[in-house]
Structure formats: structure tokens, C-alpha cells
Amino acid sequence: xxxxxxxxxxxxxxxxxxxxxxGRADRTRIALTAVGAAAGVxxxxxxxxxxxxxxxxxxxxSQLLNETGLHxxxxxxxVLLCVPVLAFTGQCARIGAPARxxxxxxxxxxxxxxADVARVAAVETGLAAALGSLIGLGVYLLGRVLLxxxxxxxxxxxxxxxxxxxxxxxxxxxxxxxxxxxxPPVWLIALLxxxxxxxxxxxxxxxxxRVTTTPFGVVRSQRVRPVxxxxxxxxxxxxxxxxxxxxxxxxxxxxxxxxxVPALVFLLLFLCTAIGIxxxxxxxxxxxxxxxxxxxxxxxxxxxxxxLVAAPFAASRSHSALLVVVLLAAAIQGFRSHTLLSQRQxxxxxxxxxxxxxxxxLVVAGAIAVAGLLVGTIExxxxxxxxxxxxxxxxxxxxxxxxxxxxxxxxxxxxxxxxATAAGILAARGVMGTTVQxxxxxxxxRVLRVxxxxxxxxxxxxxxxxxxxxxxTAALTLIALPILRRSADPGELxxx
Amino acid sequence: MTSPPxxxxxxxGLLLAGRALVRSYGHSxxxxxxxxxxxxxxxxxxxxxxxxxxxxxxxxLAGILRPDAGEVRFDGRRIDTxxxxxxxxxxxxxxxxxxxxxxxxxxxxxxxxxxxPLLLAGVKRRPALTxxxxxxxxxxxxxxxxxxxxxxxxxxxxxxxxxxxLVTEPEVLFADEPTGALDTLAGEQxxxxxxxxxxxAGMTVLMVTHDAKVAAYADREIVIRDGMADDGAPTxxxxxxxxxxxxx
Ligand SMILES: Nc1ncnc2c1ncn2[C@@H]1O[C@H](COP(=O)(O)OP(=O)(O)OP(=O)(O)O)[C@@H](O)[C@H]1O
Ligand SMILES: [Mg+2]
Numbered sequence: 001x002x003x004x005x006x007x008x009x010x011x012x013x014x015x016x017x018x019x020x021x022x023g024r025a026d027r028t029r030i031a032l033t034a035v036g037a038a039a040g041v042x043x044x045x046x047x048x049x050x051x052x053x054x055x056x057x058x059x060x061x062s063q064l065l066n067e068t069g070l071h072x073x074x075x076x077x078x079v080l081l082c083v084p085v086l087a088f089t090g091q092c093a094r095i096g097a098p099a100r101x102x103x104x105x106x107x108x109x110x111x112x113x114x115a116d117v118a119r120v121a122a123v124e125t126g127l128a129a130a131l132g133s134l135i136g137l138g139v140y141l142l143g144r145v146l147l148x149x150x151x152x153x154x155x156x157x158x159x160x161x162x163x164x165x166x167x168x169x170x171x172x173x174x175x176x177x178x179x180x181x182x183x184p185p186v187w188l189i190a191l192l193x194x195x196x197x198x199x200x201x202x203x204x205x206x207x208x209x210r211v212t213t214t215p216f217g218v219v220r221s222q223r224v225r226p227v228x229x230x231x232x233x234x235x236x237x238x239x240x241x242x243x244x245x246x247x248x249x250x251x252x253x254x255x256x257x258x259x260x261v262p263a264l265v266f267l268l269l270f271l272c273t274a275i276g277i278x279x280x281x282x283x284x285x286x287x288x289x290x291x292x293x294x295x296x297x298x299x300x301x302x303x304x305x306x307x308l309v310a311a312p313f314a315a316s317r318s319h320s321a322l323l324v325v326v327l328l329a330a331a332i333q334g335f336r337s338h339t340l341l342s343q344r345q346x347x348x349x350x351x352x353x354x355x356x357x358x359x360x361x362l363v364v365a366g367a368i369a370v371a372g373l374l375v376g377t378i379e380x381x382x383x384x385x386x387x388x389x390x391x392x393x394x395x396x397x398x399x400x401x402x403x404x405x406x407x408x409x410x411x412x413x414x415x416x417x418x419x420a421t422a423a424g425i426l427a428a429r430g431v432m433g434t435t436v437q438x439x440x441x442x443x444x445x446r447v448l449r450v451x452x453x454x455x456x457x458x459x460x461x462x463x464x465x466x467x468x469x470x471x472x473t474a475a476l477t478l479i480a481l482p483i484l485r486r487s488a489d490p491g492e493l494x495x496x
Numbered sequence: 497m498t499s500p501p502x503x504x505x506x507x508x509g510l511l512l513a514g515r516a517l518v519r520s521y522g523h524s525x526x527x528x529x530x531x532x533x534x535x536x537x538x539x540x541x542x543x544x545x546x547x548x549x550x551x552x553x554x555x556x557l558a559g560i561l562r563p564d565a566g567e568v569r570f571d572g573r574r575i576d577t578x579x580x581x582x583x584x585x586x587x588x589x590x591x592x593x594x595x596x597x598x599x600x601x602x603x604x605x606x607x608x609x610x611x612x613p614l615l616l617a618g619v620k621r622r623p624a625l626t627x628x629x630x631x632x633x634x635x636x637x638x639x640x641x642x643x644x645x646x647x648x649x650x651x652x653x654x655x656x657x658x659x660x661x662l663v664t665e666p667e668v669l670f671a672d673e674p675t676g677a678l679d680t681l682a683g684e685q686x687x688x689x690x691x692x693x694x695x696x697a698g699m700t701v702l703m704v705t706h707d708a709k710v711a712a713y714a715d716r717e718i719v720i721r722d723g724m725a726d727d728g729a730p731t732x733x734x735x736x737x738x739x740x741x742x743x744x
Pocket of ligand 1: 546
């Protein structure tokens with residue numbers, strides 16, 4: 001580096017070059033940021049397309065698309081799918097970032113300000129996300145062409161025959177696999193393609209706001225106490241609102257069914273709950289960590305507890321997507337119990353099939369969320385490798401470090417997962433009710449009697465969700481262990 | 497380069513001895529057959545230019561790195577062939593290590609950092625923290641007990657690190673540029689304390705430094721160049737050590 005003292009005039013290109021001069025970690029960070037942005041844009045464009053699809057479009061091979069009433073559900077699902085995708089992108093933006101920040105901080109010896117350093121990081125993220133956005137748009141446009149040919153399929157067509165009666169018939173003929181015949185308005189496409197990189201940049205700036213890197217690479221961050229009242233209030237408002245949703249809809253005078261306004265209210269309540277849980281995770285992590293660290297004499301528990309106190313938002317950030325997926329999954333299982341019961345007599349398996357599709361989406365979202373969690377865990381391990389190497393050098397058994405990592409990940413997951421599962425099922429039962437009316441008919445079609453049947457709580461499914469999440473998280477940490485082992489390299493201890 | 501004729505069975509009197517140590521990183525050799533020995537209670541300074549292999553030597557002697565060739569003996573027993581778990585145990589029970597910076601767990605308080613080696617040895621929380629407090633007092637940082645390393649100055653953090661390295665009262669302290677990140681005054685203060693406490697306890701100290709003033713605190717100094725003892729004779733340092741040991 002030249003001895004130039006005037007860094008203010010230093011070229012941006014130099015700064016960006018420095019930001020990416022670290023090799024593999026930097027390339028991985030940029031590539032994954034771009035991939036995440038591409039996936040996010042793709043999901044949003046798909047949502048916009050489905051939203052723009054009307055009665056006159058199609059027909060499609062999937063009943064979910066032919067039934068315009070179900071579109072709002074697909075749109076919500078796709079938008080929610082963006083949550084783990086964007087969270088994943090946020091995690092990826094941290095790969096190799098400490099090393100990059102150290103390199104940039106070295107510039108400060110020659111006069112760069114912390115703001116310069118933060119700006120470089122934000123610009124890097126923004127550029128990578130913009131590239132990804134364009135790739136996402138390209139994939140979307142290409143997909144429309146490649147998947148645009150109709151195929152022969154059998155699909156259900158429902159025709160309105162009276163004010164509240166439909167004729168449903170099976171039709172075989174050409175149908176489209178996806179709504180490739182619909183293009184959302186160009187302004188919306190442009191907006192979405194722009195929104196993702198802008199959001200990524202804002203997130204990157206927000207993440208760097210509290211961290212200042214000294215020229216010696218020592219990251220000093222202020223101790224932040226996570227707020228507790230706001231997440232609790234959001235959670236109570238959201239979960240309570242969802243539990244009372246049916247009553248709420250009646251109060252607002254809008255008739256049931258999945259109208260747009262109730263759906264919007266529901267979405268807002270759901271978001272409140274999700275944000276409450278995610279922010280609350282930070283508060284719970286810090287509390288539980290403090291409680292353990294103040295009492296334990298076990299080294300692993302002490303280290304894990306103190307880490308949770310020191311960086312409660314690290315836990316909630318990397319777990320946020322997973323928790324949203326858990327919340328959604330639990331809600332959908334409640335919805336499923338209700339639907340299956342109420343459809344038992346009609347023999348209509350349409351919703352059951354639709355729910356299978358939703359389950360698939362959930363598994364995909366869960367996998368993305370888990371991948372994000374893994375990236376976050378590994379990043380945490382790598383950023384602490386000097387301390388880990390020093391501990392190993394001092395004779396701390398590697399098993400202690402491994403257990404500390406496992407505890408650090410699991411301690412916040414267990415309560416947060418239970419909370420999310422409970423909120424999800426509560427939401428479903430609030431919206432759908434806890435009973436179903438079953439009518440039995442006589443041969444002439446007269447209603448003989450109406451029986452109120454209680455909708456069972458899907459305990460097994462809920463146990464699978466909560467237990468599976470905990471197990472998957474633990475398994476992930478095991479994947480990160482060899483990386484922990486290698487990161488504690490004595491080479492880290494050399495005086496650099 | 498032949499081995500000296502008297503290099504078998506003469507490690508008696510030496511608490512720690514490395515013999516004909518070779519260690520490379522990939523294809524670049526860092527140690528090229530150096531031998532070093534130290535008596536119990538001695539303060540030995542290892543000096544030499546940057547990149548000469550001082551840190552590598554220290555890591556090998558402390559059982560943190562394994563040499564490619566040669567051997568390391570501690571208290572008469574060969575340790576470089578021990579498993580990682582055995583060497584790890586040795587390090588946490590009989591050795592103490594001190595680096596230039598960044599060795600404290602940033603999330604733990606000063607007292608917890610110092611108590612950690614005791615907790616690992618199975619000492620209960622309360623007595624471990626009490627002992628940690630005593631050591632913090634000894635290095636005049638007792639008032640920082642509940643502070644985190646990120647809230648301390650470099651000199652303060654280094655005092656806490658010394659307390660952690662010494663809390664188990666190890667037989668050997670390995671220190672790599674312990675004052676390298678401090679200004680002259682702070683460095684001198686830390687060093688004075690280090691020498692005072694280790695002398696009092698009769699500990700053996702191996703200290704890497706490139707500062708002649710720091711080396712002056714030591715009983716003896718060996719100089720490394722390019723992974724060998726200064727005059728190019730790999731065993732001269734060992735001979736010197738043996739000579740002193742024999743003269744006792
Ligand atoms: N992990 C490593 N990977 C590759 N090369 C290394 C590694 N550690 C040390 N080296 C090389 O080995 C040689 C000796 O390094 P070492 O750190 O032991 O030197 P040193 O005497 O401690 O230097 P300094 O005074 O700068 O700390 C140097 O040439 C160095 O580049
Ligand atoms: Mg060195």
C-alpha cells in the first residue's frame with residue numbers, strides 16, 4: 001500500500017478491490033449474496049405473476065393456479081418464502097466479513113474513516129445483490145420461454161351455475177404448467193428488481209452501524225441490551241390477534257372467506273408474531289445466557305452463556321428464518337387438521353392435495369433456513385478462531401469448545417421453537433375455529449342432523465416440527481464441528 | 497551437521513529440552529535443526545529477527561505444534577510423540593501460555609477468563625473465582641474483574657492474560673512477545689510484574705522477544721537466525737544450557 005495520507009481521495013475502485021482481496025471467502029460471500037438475491041427476486045416475481053393471474057388466464061395443470069380464490073394464499077406463501085431467502089443472504093453477507101473489515105480498518109491508519117469502511121461493505125453487498133437481481137430476472141424471463149409450451153393434462157374446471165353453486169368437471173386438454181401467459185406490469189417488475197439490492201444494502205449498513213473496527217482489527221461493539229417489552233408486546237398482539245381472528249373478522253363487518261382485507265390483516269398479525277418471536281429470541285437468549293453464566297462452573301456452559309449475553313442478536317438473526325418457517329408450519333398443520341375433518345364427508349381431496357404442495361414449499365423454506373443457520377454458525381466459528389486457537393493452546397480440550405458451540409446454538413432454539421410452534425397452532429385454531437359442523441343427509445338430501453366435532457390438535461405433527469427443528473439444528477452444529485477443529489489452528493497465534 | 501557426542505542422557509538438569517528440531521510450513525522451513533534447553537527456575541529469552549522461527553520454536557516446545565523431526569523432552573519425558581489430548585492436558589496442568597494479544601475469550605469477564613483453567617481442572621465455580629480474584633489483585637487489575645476484554649486497554653488485558661496463564665501455578669510459562677502490543681511504559685510494567693511473580697514462584701519462563709531491553713530481564717538469551725542458533729551451529733544453545741546446568 002502506498003503511503004498516501006489522503007484516503008478521502010482514494011479511488012472507490014481501490015476500496016472495493018481491497019474489500020475483495022481476501023480470496024475464497026470474499027468470492028463465496030459475493031457469490032452467495034448474488035444467489036440469495038436472485039432467488040429472492042425470482043420468488044417475488046413469481047408472486048407478482050400469480051397475483052396478476054385472473055379468471056380468464058390459463059388453464060393450468062395445477063388446480064392451485066386455476067382456482068383464483070387460492071391465489072392470495074400462493075402469493076403470501078411466496079412472499080414468506082422470501083424471508084428465509086433474504087435471511088440466508090444476510091448471513092452470507094457476513095462470510096469473510098471480519099477479515100475484510102480488518103483489511104479496510106488497516107486503511108484507517110492512513111486516514112479512512114469508519115464511515116468509509118462501512119460504505120465499502122454496503123456498496124459491495126449492493127453490487128452483488130444487484131447482479132443477483134438481474135440474474136433472477138433473467139432466469140424468470142428464460143423460464144417463461146422454456147416452460148411456456150402447453151402440455152396435455154386433465155384439470156378441474158368449475159363453472160358458476162347459480163349464486164352459490166358450482167359445476168365441477170374434469171377436462172382434458174392443453175394446459176400450461178405455470179402462469180407463463182401472464183406478465184406482471186413492467187413497473188412492478190422494475191420495482192422488485194430494484195427493491196432487493198436496495199434492501200440488501202440497507203441491511204448491510206444496519207448490520208455495520210454498531211460495529212467499529214479499530215486499526216488493530218479489534219472489533220469493539222457496544223454492549224446492547226435487547227429490548228424485552230417491544231417483542232413481548234408484538235408477540236401478544238400478533239398471536240392474540242390471530243387467535244381471535246375469526247371474531248376480529250366478524251367485528252370489522254367483513255364477511256368470512258378469504259377476502260383481501262382479512263387476508264391482509266391476518267398477514268400483518270402474522271408478521272407481528274414473527275417479529276415478536278425473532279426479537280424476543282434475542283431477549284430470551286441474553287436472559288438465559290446470563291442466568292447460566294452467573295451460576296455454572298462448567299466451562300462449556302459458561303462460554304456459551306456469555307456468548308449469548310455478548311451477542312444475543314447473532315442468535316436471533318441466524319435463527320429468525322427458521323423460526324418463521326416453524327411458525328408457518330405449525331399454523332399449516334392446524335389448518336390441515338381442520339380441513340381434513342371438514343372435507344371427510346365430501347370426499348373432495350382437492351385441499352389435501354393443495355396442502356401437500358404447501359408442505360413441499362415448507363420443506364424447501366426449512367432447508368433454506370437451515371442452510372442460513374449453518375452459514376451463520378460457521379461464520380461465528382471462523383470469526384472467533386483466534387480466541388479458539390488461544391484456548392486450545394492453553395490446553396482447553398476441543399470437546400469443551402464443541403459443547404460450547406452446541407449449547408450456544410441450542411439454548412435459544414429450544415424456547416423459541418416451542419413458542420413459534422404454539423403461536424402457529426394457536427393462529428390456525430383462531431382462524432379456523434376449534435370445531436367443525438358435520439351434517440348427515442338422508443337419501444333425499446335432507447339434512448338429518450348436524451354434529452359439532454372438535455378439531456383434534458395435531459400433536460404428532462407439532463412434535464415432529466418442534467423436535468425436528470431442534471434435532472436438525474443440533475445435527476447442523478455437528479457439521480460445523482470439524483470446521484471449529486480446523487479453525488483453532490496455532491497459526492492464528494502468530495504475531496502478525 | 498553431526499550430533500554432538502554428548503547428546504544422550506545429558507538432558508538431566510534440564511526441565512525442558514528441544515533437540516534438533518525441524519519444522520516446515522509446506523515447503524518453507526521455519527526450524528532447521530535447532531536445539532534449546534532450559535533449567536528449572538530459569539528465565540530464557542529467545543530473540544532473533546522477524547521470521548527467524550522464534551514463535552515456531554516456542555509452539556513446538558510447548559507441545560502446541562509437533563516438530564517434523566527432533567524431539568522435545570519435559571521433565572525427562574518425551575512429549576512431542578504424545579497424542580493431542582495428552583499434550584493438551586499437559587498444557588493446561590503444567591504449562592502456561594501468553595501471547596501478544598487476543599488470547600482472552602472476549603465474551604467472558606476478566607475473572608471468568610482467569611478462572612477458566614481452574615474450572616477445567618474441576619475446581620468449583622466459587623473457589624475458582626476467588627483464586628482468580630487473588631491473581632487479578634496480584635497484577636493490580638482486581639477492579640476489572642467484571643469487565644470484558646473489549647473494555648480494557650491493551651496493558652490491562654495483558655495483565656489479565658498473565659493472571660490466566662499463571663493461575664494454575666504452572667512449571668513453565670511460554671510467552672510470545674508478551675509486551676509486543678504495548679507502549680514502552682506499559683510493556684515495562686507488565687514485564688516487571690511478570691518477572692517478579694515468576695521468580696517468586698520459581699517458575700521457568702521461555703520468552704520470545706525481538707526487543708533487547710526485554711531480553712535484558714532474562715537470565716540467558718539465545719538468538720535464532722533462519723531457524724538455527726545464531727552461529728549456525730544447531731546445538732550451541734544446548735551446549736550452553738548444559739554447561740550452566742553442569743556448573744551448578
Ligand atoms: N502458519 C504458517 N504458514 C506458513 N508459513 C509460516 C506459518 N507460520 C510461520 N511461517 C513461516 O515460518 C517462518 C518462521 O515464522 P515464525 O512465526 O516462527 O517467526 P518469528 O521469528 O516468530 O517472527 P516474528 O518475529 O515476526 O514473530 C517465517 O518465514 C514464516 O513466514
Ligand atoms: Mg513470532
